[in-house]
Amino acid sequence: MSSPMDDKMDQALDQAAEWCVRLSEGELPPAEQAALDAWFAADPEHRELLDDAVAAWRAVDEQAAHPGMIALRGEALNDLRRAQRRQWARKPGPRVAIWSAAAAVVAAVALGGGLAWRSSLPDVYRTTEGERRIVELADGSRVSLDAATVLRVRYDGDRRRLWLDQGRAKFAVAKDPLRPFSVAAGGKLVVATGTTFSVERVADQMRVVLYEGHVAVLDGEGAKGRPPPLLRVNGAPTEKSLTPDHELVAQVNSEAASVAPADPNRAAAWESGQLVFQDEPMSLAVERVNRYAREKLRIGDPSVANLRISGVFTSGDTRAFVDGVTAVLPVRAVSGQGGETVLRAFQRQPKNFTAGGESSVE
Template identity: 30%
Template sequence: MSEKKDSEVRMPHKRLTTTQRRRNLEAADWIFRNGEAGRSSADEAEFQQWLDRDPENIRAYEAARRLMGEARMAIESDPALRDLRIKPRSAAKPILGSLLALFAAGTLFLLFDGPMRLQADRISGTGEMPVVALEDGSSVQLNASSAIAHDFDATRRTVRLLRGQAFFEVARDPDRPFTVEAGDVRVTALGTAFDVRLGSNETDVTVTHNAVLVEFADHADDALRLQEGEQAGYDHTSRARTVGPADGMLALAWRRGQLVVDNAPLSYVVEEMSRHFSGRIVIAGSELARRRVSGTMTVSDTDAALAFLEHALGVQTTRLGPVIVIRD
């Protein structure tokens, strides 16, 4: 395994278990439910029962409330949101005002990636590709806009790729298998290094050193042993599996901020560009989204990537604030 880089980021000592993540999501749900108008005594009793069930529920609720507070602070600091007014024609004005504030805070909670923050142990932002040191000596590099959660104990090491892409260099420990779960795909390390990408349409696994065992939710008894220099793909819709050779340098070009594609659909390219863009990139039309493109582009530089697409496909790009529209 390569030496750890000076830029690596260490995980916090406290990590989330599956139970803690479920509790956090329940707490976020209670935040929204408690903000609704017309709550009954039965609702209040149910909430109190949930709090009394476990002291950790109280802590989770307070943490979720702090996150919501950050959203409300953002509203207060934004003149456009702060000065927004509703002028109802009835006595329902206070209720509508409260609903507006709740809706705005809830929307910002989602925009601030609140649900993912309650589940993940580590999230990378747009333009960030951090190297994370795990407690067992393994390392993970996250692509931009990616997220992982991990659970280690005396018998196993499990990392869940919740979003995006990650490259794993695994420390040897024969007594504790190292497994990565990405949607319906489960990858167990039989060697040292491999890459997992959880895309919107497909999950890809690329082995750069030794081998891995790849299992699929709907093919539990038909696991694949993937060797160094091979890549497996799993289509989320058709459940089809593909296996073929892979050039590790090209497959891991994302670690250099690049994307190398050979006859890939434009939708795939835009998905990778979007990891590095804080707004939204929209393709005008499904036919254009299916158009194929080949070449090497720097997706970490949005302007450069757009210039490449304009030249390669003859498309036009228009910026509308935080939105980029690609059209014929």
Template identity: 45%
Template sequence: MSGDAAMADREAAIGWCIRLDAGDLSPAEHRALRDWLAGDANRQSHLDQALALWAGIEADAETPELIALRHEARDAMACAAARRPLAVLRRTPWQAIAAALALVAVALAALLWQQQGGAVYRTGIGERRVVALADGSRLSLDADSVVSTAFTDQRRDLTLVRGRARFKVAKNPLRPFAVHVGRDVVVATGTEFSVEALTGEIRVGLFEGHVAILHDAGRGPVATLARRGDRLVPAERALVPGSELRLAAGAAAASITPLAAGDGLDEGQLSFTAEPLAIAAERMNRFAGARRIVVAPAVADLRISGVFNAGDSDAFAQAVAATLPTRVETGRDTLTLVAR
């Protein structure tokens, strides 16, 4: 069986799982299920995996957040069935249903996740690295970054220990892909996104697909909220491809901004738009050569805009001094920006 056909069967199994959980099947639905299972010997295994995952969620994660996510998955199935009654169970595209179940699995993974042994990938200052992960996903590490992995048959857990990384996720809705940053977790089943850990802030850039973003303040994981106009909505609805979520420590909601041009991990440049000087310096320091940039507290919140060559700390410091009320104090291995 081709990879696409196997993936379609896994997604169909998710739909059947949700339908079975919702109540008794009609005689016509029973026949449709038997026909579907008879079509390939591996389908029973796919369905068993989906049912086992769903049963684990029911048994071990009876929190309000997970109950709401289960209802969301069932609602997605009901809407699909209303549009295409029985045919939906035979040949529907299951993306929306798979995404809904993935959210449930993601929340369960966030509740039960503990750091396990696994591979650790790291880069030094000024170094970038691309890694092919065991599941077929691709990890692109920015400079001075560390990511650890803990993969099991049920889930794919990664932790961004430091820095920034971009993930191109191999699709598998039955095996969520979760990136942990402190108390926050970013999850996808098949998509491309980046996660960056900064002092007092995390950032999630979305290149394609969609992700769920959860936060655990000590009472269990809940959906992160983001501002969209004058409303607060779940971050996964506000974050669209080509945008970036910024979540400051202690903030009630995240903000959404466009992804800066030239802000990928391959261009050799860093682009800032009204960036706090302390954060811009922190990002530049991942590429610092002989001297690192230090920002005095008095000027840390000044905003800088521009495109800078990664690793050229001297040019960055001089540009800041020329455009903001700062001056540069040069040390043996530091460039300190202080108030002018």
């Protein structure tokens, strides 16, 4: 008799395999992309299960022509039908289940006449808490990944498509006017041909800092044959208002957007291990601090989320951040479940301070 935990894992494995099939068929329509984002948000392990599925299917693909694999075709088709009905038999464990699903889909597609789907699956680049990484893509473009970031990349034909599922990344795009470079994030689409810019998903916002060149930002990720409209700021397309050394802040769930000047050195400070806040809400600051912390911070009161903070902190030094904000703001830190620290409000008159001549909280 299976336990509720086993049943939950079986269901997640089935869903990971099904999402892998859908991704192999091409770009997801907006409704399915929203469903995938919701599935990711439901459980942090879902991303890892999908990554495992993609990696396993690619590995199995390399063995697809082996006689033993061909002999499994009939059984694989039955397994695939059961997966589509979400009634797979109980599996001995996550890894075995993923490999079984991989064998089923690879064999079924091979029986149908090819394995073209393999090349359409995106490459996934991931960083954990406190980790930063630089990646060079196939066309020579370079990507700098912030901590706790997930980026999917797919190059095909005349398009270079990327999806920032969480976190922040800075892109130095190799010039190729015939192959637009697009980054989808938070329901928006940033398109460039050769430039340097960063994209960040934080709270309910999508942020773009333009360092050089120009980009267009579209309101939506679009569907096949139907490009989304240009995002506008004060009636003007973003490619007109978003110039180098400026930052676009767009709301994920609406058309609201604004552009303001940005200090390029301050905007890129995260690449050298610094977190710089300039009159930012506490909710945004905490989310960025948590990218580098295994033991998370959590805001316990809405009034704390709206407090404004300015300062320079070392990424990964969560204690220094907590000590700073509790020293000068009406905030106290208490221990929560699972090692987290909860920031709660209490009555105190805020004051300014300078730590080491660099940090201040307002």
